[in-house]
Amino acid sequence: MRNLFAIFFFALCSLIWVDAASQQLQFEEANTLLESGEFAEAIEAYQSINRDGYESGALWLNLGISYMQLDSLGMAKYSFLKASDFPETSERATNALEFVNERFPRQSAVLPQLPWIRFLGSIEQAFGTTWLSLTALFFLYAGTMLLIGSWFRADLRRFFRLSSYISFGVTVALFILISIITYRAARYDTAVMVDRQEAVYQQPSDTSAVVSTAYEGYTMQVDYKESETEAGWYYVRLENGMYGWIQSDALRTV
Numbered sequence: 001m002r003n004l005f006a007i008f009f010f011a012l013c014s015l016i017w018v019d020a021a022s023q024q025l026q027f028e029e030a031n032t033l034l035e036s037g038e039f040a041e042a043i044e045a046y047q048s049i050n051r052d053g054y055e056s057g058a059l060w061l062n063l064g065i066s067y068m069q070l071d072s073l074g075m076a077k078y079s080f081l082k083a084s085d086f087p088e089t090s091e092r093a094t095n096a097l098e099f100v101n102e103r104f105p106r107q108s109a110v111l112p113q114l115p116w117i118r119f120l121g122s123i124e125q126a127f128g129t130t131w132l133s134l135t136a137l138f139f140l141y142a143g144t145m146l147l148i149g150s151w152f153r154a155d156l157r158r159f160f161r162l163s164s165y166i167s168f169g170v171t172v173a174l175f176i177l178i179s180i181i182t183y184r185a186a187r188y189d190t191a192v193m194v195d196r197q198e199a200v201y202q203q204p205s206d207t208s209a210v211v212s213t214a215y216e217g218y219t220m221q222v223d224y225k226e227s228e229t230e231a232g233w234y235y236v237r238l239e240n241g242m243y244g245w246i247q248s249d250a251l252r253t254v
Contacts, residue, residue, distance in 0.1 A: 023054045031062065039066045057086025061093055068100060074194035074216040076100050078252040081192065104217040109240040124181050132181075136174035143167030187225050191236065191251040193218040200244035204233035211244040220246075222253055 030045035046063045049055075064079030077100050083093035113121070123132075143164040150160035193214045201208040214220065219239060226235035227248075234248045 057089030078192040106215040195250040198250040204230040204245040
């Protein structure tokens, strides 16, 4: 039995190693295409790697460079936004985004975000839900221990109980915050306009009234809950504060 398990484990490790080596070889071939100026072929090679389930900051960064060389600025912006999520390429991707944004012929009017949305975004970016969950559990355990301690220390009972109530209050507040962040992440997403231009309609129909026009490089917020009943359409909020429907093929969600 042990021998069978060892053989299975060795075979599994071998398959993983072969797969990783194959992906690395494909990535190096794609890099060679990029360096030789064969940008369309490099894009296809990088996308093939991504379709196989592999992604990295370097892959998205190189994709963005390839698209930029072909003057596909919307796809370049989308790729750089993806690359900015990886720590190893975040700084370079941010610099590339600044460069690409300056090259768009049309710029969208941008309304400032509501304070509570900025607050949620900064909390999520700085800490993440995993760290917030661990912190909430810490305060939950601390509150429980303080409450138990109040049963055995009559002289400190008032202090322990007050401290436990504060800890439980912080726990509840953190779990509410986590729930809101999780809900927003599931319902909303950022999207980049990759077509040259596309009308934004009042209703999910190209015969509906046009409320605005989105141009390549515009970023917008997709509402998945509103969009789920309309195949091929996204309900979006533009950066200028306007809402409407746009054909989903014109966008790439980050």
